[in-house]
Amino acid sequence: MMDFRKIANISVDCVVFGFDNININILLSRRMLNMHDLKYPVIDDWVLTGDHVFKSERLDESAVRIFKELTGFEDVYKKQFRTFGNPERIKNEKDLLWLKSKGVEARVMSVAYYFLLPAERVDLKNGDTKWFPLKNLPHLGFDHEEIIVRAFDDLKQKVMSEPVIFEFLPDKFTLNELQIAYESVLNTTIDNRNFRKKAICKSYIVPLDEKRVGSSKKPARLFMFSKDIYEKTSSKNSIISF
Known part of the structure; x- marks a missing residue:
């Protein structure tokens, strides 16, 4: 029986790489929070899509669930490439406020995956998700810039040893x-x-x-x-x- 309770300090972050026949792009989600109180900053930026792992869910299952909710697909190349667990990884005021608003602990272990597909396969239905060229990313929340850099470094090594480049093509x-x-x-x-x-x-x-x-x-x-x-x-x- 599925246990949908979430593990408080374990999450999965998904780096979605998409190729548009010109650039490698990253699919990001918009993060917005306005407390309507001058004591708190307004949050309006971009992050990788992620979520906490369900108690009865394997890490791979969690990654596929998050990716499918984001893109509608599940049958694409994916790789778990690194875990981010530095106790100092979340210390920015906006990041801490965001976690507090969600009732989530500040110390979270994030298991990161990346996915590869042609960008045109993803139907962006609203402004809450958007492709950004890897070379021109907006300001990102949390330590997601570092996660993307690490993912891309791994991808470059993979491309030279396995036929993963074809995942980007029709x-x-x-x-x-x-x-x-x-x-x-x-x-x-x-x-x-x-x-x-x-x-x-x-x-x-x-x-x-x-x-x-x-x-x-x-x-x-x-x-x-x-x-x-x-x-x-x-x-x-x-x-x-x-």
């Missing part, structure tokens, strides 16, 4: 879209001709008899990522190196 993609995704994550410029040669040599990047027709660009051939081929040949087919 099922059918162009090599140019794949290159831009790599460039966005690795914060570098990649030689186009050299990249195409390396990508085409990878058997798990499968060419299709289809092209993407744009309004102003020459039609580009579409490709797909084959997880089955990658898993069967991963020892021979390393991730594209730069």
Whole structure:
């Protein structure tokens, strides 16, 4: 039987990375509180989406629940990458006021996950959630800036050793879209001709008899990522190196 009581000092924070064919973005939630009392500051900023863990809930289940409530999805790549438990991590006046208003303890252990998906998959229905370019984030509450930095550092390492870059792309993609995704994550410029040669040599990047027709660009051939081929040949087919 599910116990929906929440554990007071254990929470899960979700870093949602989304690629929009130009930038890597972070999905943030708006945090607002006005006590209508001059003694207290007005809170109007942005935070990662998180929640406390239910007593009968596994950490992964909690992360999926929070992510699904935020995006409507649950079948995307996720990774638990770090726990944040510094006793000094929450000391800002606004953060302490926010926790007090929610009846939550100031000393909270946060288990952080990140999720990867194409930004266009998420239907933003109101102004309470918004995509922000990773390079241009607003002021964030709590220690969420540090959590995002740590998540992105982990993602960059993951991209160079596993095929997680394809989580950012639609099922059918162009090599140019794949290159831009790599460039966005690795914060570098990649030689186009050299990249195409390396990508085409990878058997798990499968060419299709289809092209993407744009309004102003020459039609580009579409490709797909084959997880089955990658898993069967991963020892021979390393991730594209730069």
